[in-house]
Amino acid sequence: MADVALPAAAAPADHWAAMAARSRRRRQWTTIFLYGFLAVASLPVIVPYLWLFTLAFSARGGTDTAVLWRALLVLGPALLAFAMLGHSIDEPRRLRHALLVLLLVTVAALAVVIGPQLHLANWRFLWNPDFSDALKTGPTGVGSQFPNVWVAFGNSLALALAVTAIVVTVSTLAGYYLSRFAFPGRAGFLKSLLVLHAFPAMTLIIPIFFLMHWAGLLDSILGVVLVVCTLELPFAIFIMKGFFDAVPWDIEMSAMTDGASRRQAFLHVVLPQVKFGMLAIGIFAFLRGWEDYVFVRTLLIDKQNWVMSLYLFYVAEDVMGVDYGIVTAVGVLYVLPALVLYTFTQKYLTQMTVGGIKG
Amino acid sequence: MMMPSSSQRRRQQANLVLFLGPALVLLALFFVAPVIVDIAIAFTDMGRNLKPTGFTTENVERMLTGDRRLGGVLATTAIYVLATLLVFNTGFALVLALTTTAMPPRAGAFFRAVWLLPRMSPSVVYALLWGWAISPTPSGLINQFLALFGLPPFDFQNQAPMTLVVVANGFIGASMGMIILTSAIRAIPQHLFHAARVDGAGGLAVVRHVILPAIRWPLSFITVYQALSLLVSFEYIWLITDGGPFYDTTVYSLYVYKRAFENGQYAYGAALALGLVVIGIAAALLLWRFMDMRSLLQRPRIEVH
Numbered sequence: 001m002a003d004v005a006l007p008a009a010a011a012p013a014d015h016w017a018a019m020a021a022r023s024r025r026r027r028q029w030t031t032i033f034l035y036g037f038l039a040v041a042s043l044p045v046i047v048p049y050l051w052l053f054t055l056a057f058s059a060r061g062g063t064d065t066a067v068l069w070r071a072l073l074v075l076g077p078a079l080l081a082f083a084m085l086g087h088s089i090d091e092p093r094r095l096r097h098a099l100l101v102l103l104l105v106t107v108a109a110l111a112v113v114i115g116p117q118l119h120l121a122n123w124r125f126l127w128n129p130d131f132s133d134a135l136k137t138g139p140t141g142v143g144s145q146f147p148n149v150w151v152a153f154g155n156s157l158a159l160a161l162a163v164t165a166i167v168v169t170v171s172t173l174a175g176y177y178l179s180r181f182a183f184p185g186r187a188g189f190l191k192s193l194l195v196l197h198a199f200p201a202m203t204l205i206i207p208i209f210f211l212m213h214w215a216g217l218l219d220s221i222l223g224v225v226l227v228v229c230t231l232e233l234p235f236a237i238f239i240m241k242g243f244f245d246a247v248p249w250d251i252e253m254s255a256m257t258d259g260a261s262r263r264q265a266f267l268h269v270v271l272p273q274v275k276f277g278m279l280a281i282g283i284f285a286f287l288r289g290w291e292d293y294v295f296v297r298t299l300l301i302d303k304q305n306w307v308m309s310l311y312l313f314y315v316a317e318d319v320m321g322v323d324y325g326i327v328t329a330v331g332v333l334y335v336l337p338a339l340v341l342y343t344f345t346q347k348y349l350t351q352m353t354v355g356g357i358k359g
Numbered sequence: 360m361m362m363p364s365s366s367q368r369r370r371q372q373a374n375l376v377l378f379l380g381p382a383l384v385l386l387a388l389f390f391v392a393p394v395i396v397d398i399a400i401a402f403t404d405m406g407r408n409l410k411p412t413g414f415t416t417e418n419v420e421r422m423l424t425g426d427r428r429l430g431g432v433l434a435t436t437a438i439y440v441l442a443t444l445l446v447f448n449t450g451f452a453l454v455l456a457l458t459t460t461a462m463p464p465r466a467g468a469f470f471r472a473v474w475l476l477p478r479m480s481p482s483v484v485y486a487l488l489w490g491w492a493i494s495p496t497p498s499g500l501i502n503q504f505l506a507l508f509g510l511p512p513f514d515f516q517n518q519a520p521m522t523l524v525v526v527a528n529g530f531i532g533a534s535m536g537m538i539i540l541t542s543a544i545r546a547i548p549q550h551l552f553h554a555a556r557v558d559g560a561g562g563l564a565v566v567r568h569v570i571l572p573a574i575r576w577p578l579s580f581i582t583v584y585q586a587l588s589l590l591v592s593f594e595y596i597w598l599i600t601d602g603g604p605f606y607d608t609t610v611y612s613l614y615v616y617k618r619a620f621e622n623g624q625y626a627y628g629a630a631l632a633l634g635l636v637v638i639g640i641a642a643a644l645l646l647w648r649f650m651d652m653r654s655l656l657q658r659p660r661i662e663v664h
Contacts, residue, residue: 030461030562031462031463034458034461034462035462035466037458038455038458038459038462038470042470042473042474044492044530045473045474045476045477045530046473047500048488048489048491048492048500049476049480049488051488051491051500052484052487052488063494063496063498064498065498065503083466086463086465086466087463169381170381170382170385171382173377173378173379173381173382174378174379174381174382176378177374177375177378177379178379181374181375181378183371183375191647194643194646194647195640195643195644195647196386196390196643197643198584198587198639198642198643198646199390199639199640199643200587200588200590200591200592200635200639201390202591202592202593202594202612203591203612203615203632203635203636203639204390204393204394204397204632204636205616205632206397206400206615206616206619206620206625206628206629206632207392207393207394207395207396207397207400207629207632208389208393209619209620210396210400210409210625211388211389211392211393211396213409226385226388226389227389229385230385230386230388230389230390231389231390233382233385233386233390234386234390237382262374263374263377287479290481291480291481291482293481293482293483293594293598294594294597298620308481309481309482309483312481312483312484312487313483313598316483316487316490324491327487328487331484331487334481334483334484335480335481335484338479338480338481339476339479339480342475342479346472
């Protein structure tokens, strides 16, 4: 081997240096190309969200988007600077300082460029539920008879929280049983659960409508809660079973050797081990309940039962294209809880492997 | 193994009820029962008054021979599912996974978070954003962009409705493939990349000979899973084009929904939905092939209840 390496070692050093430099340059160009490609490809996703947020705080009864473009002119370079700072400074302390300065500059620039245009008039529906002055009352439309926005917000919150509580409780219990207990028909049950997991529940909306009708749960939020919960269950049970499978048997065994019953071992020893799993399925369940549209549209009728998705839908239907101000403000109110929750819990959600696919 | 005593068996049953009972009840009531109800309704004449008067096979006959609209709807569905699946849910998802894993981790995570935004926002909000983007007035996003190049405003909703629903659904669909493929690419042992590089492989050769073979299973899983979910989900089409103009973007699942809830032909809708149920079960069974059954069915090790 050594004599094979000899000619290489004998090669002039500057030749190697040139090769290394060339390869570094190529890597740099590749990275720049990737950044450029992803930035351009992501613009169609980012710009509409920016539109939503800027218009909610700046629109004055029209459809003017000047504020959006000015904000983009500030935020675009700021993001670019952010990426470059992250690359060029390695020391954490200096990086933090540099980022702080960048943040201050960005905020100051935004304040100068769009600050004077901002106002809160589009949010008047929050304190004045009778905001019909802003809505044209069409001959066919739902007109100005909107329920108080807080009723819809409260309904959405109740729906999402109830779905979360039921999904987390039921799937944790079931996941533990499926992971730890042998019972006749276990393999069959797991296999059929797998079919249900892949099975598209949306196809069942017609019979579900009838079941609700016969059970007297039509036009009741409880009905929607039960349906949405059940459709989330197969997925949640599998996730929880996966988390329980990963808990070592030994800790349960030793708890039981120490005299705990099976149920005590579950409650006090195993459950704390799977809290991130419960958190993850809880967040998914909350977002699912919060965003539902098809089932609430089909199963709820009375205005007092409206949730945010219906509220936004009808507000948008009434004034779309005429006055984006109120529509975008309602949109921000609706999307913000989901985005905040998602942003702060993202690291738990993306850690979850979509279990069981062959590697 | 000992024979369980009767008190042990009682305990066993109590545990079954306690742990699995709630899930069993919910799944039976809202997952299994609807399938049976759907089959039953499909063979009645249930109409707007929600009262069936007798059994009939009329709906199935109509579905198989008498619905002139159905052929067009099926063609629309095929175009929609194939285009979205190939271009976005697998194609662009793969591009996103490859590019975001090839750059520094934090930047990659940022771009993935951006592409998850559409999935995390409620459907009505997402549709609202599209409503502005394609607005035929000069203030719409696309028309402002066209105006930069001196082009006249374009009415997507009426002139290119299929492109619109494919892109709108694709932006959402790409993220699931992106997430699964990203973790699949991350799971590839680093030494394979080093070995390929030492052997003189360039970036594209690494993709072709190291990454693609390693993500074959996840990629086929995504293809089947996403084909199924595209086939049955109509939420975004319903919100963005409402199946129009005329029937141009009415896919099968939306057609089923409209027949039942807008025309009041519940029985016919249920019969149409049977088609989806059959496809759904078939695809779900197909997805089994991608699952690691041995770890799923691993036997429990403690027999105490």
